[in-house]
Amino acid sequence: MQSLMTQQQTNFLVATMSKYSSAVRNMEQTVMLPSLLQDIPQEVSGEAKDASSQSLYECYTLLKSIKNTVESGGGLPFEDLKRKINSAHELENEDESSLEQLFYIHVKGLCTVLNTLTKKANTLTSRYEDMIGVSS
Known part of the structure; x- marks a missing residue:
């Protein structure tokens, strides 16, 4: 039963990626x-402005960079990737019983981030088509 759940979780993650x-x-x-x-600017008129707002070009390059990492399994050298992961979330002395729970929390978080980035890519594509006058 547990392996079926793990397989479904993996299929969901692969589909999201x-x-x-x-x-x-x-x-x-x-x-x-x-x-x-x-x-x-990335935001459309009427949306709340953010002090750290990126331009569409910065968003474009970020989305491409993350895609390369998703597809290749690491666009960064392993040590840089490891350092970023460790600095993002320090896990100290976690016991074995919470590892499975942490795994599912992180998979859910990864899927949420990928879904948000997918929406950004689709929005950027639509805005570009509007800019150059192409109707979809």
Whole structure:
């Protein structure tokens, strides 16, 4: 029973990663001139402005970079990746019983982040098409 749950969880994660990669691939194929995205704020008028708001170009490069990491299993050297993971969440002296729970929490978090990034890629693609006058 537990292996079936683990397989379903893995299939869900793979499907989420695949959806993200597909959305970014579509974005890359649509955005022929990424330089047009420079200095264009990510938020649409009416949305709350954030002090750390990125331009669409910065969002574009971030989405591509993460896609490369998702598809290759590591766009960063292993030590850099390990350091980023450890600095993001310090796990000290976790006992064996909580490891499974932590695994599911992190898979859920990863899927949530990938779904959010997928939406960003789709939004960026739509905004680019609007900018150049292409109707979908």
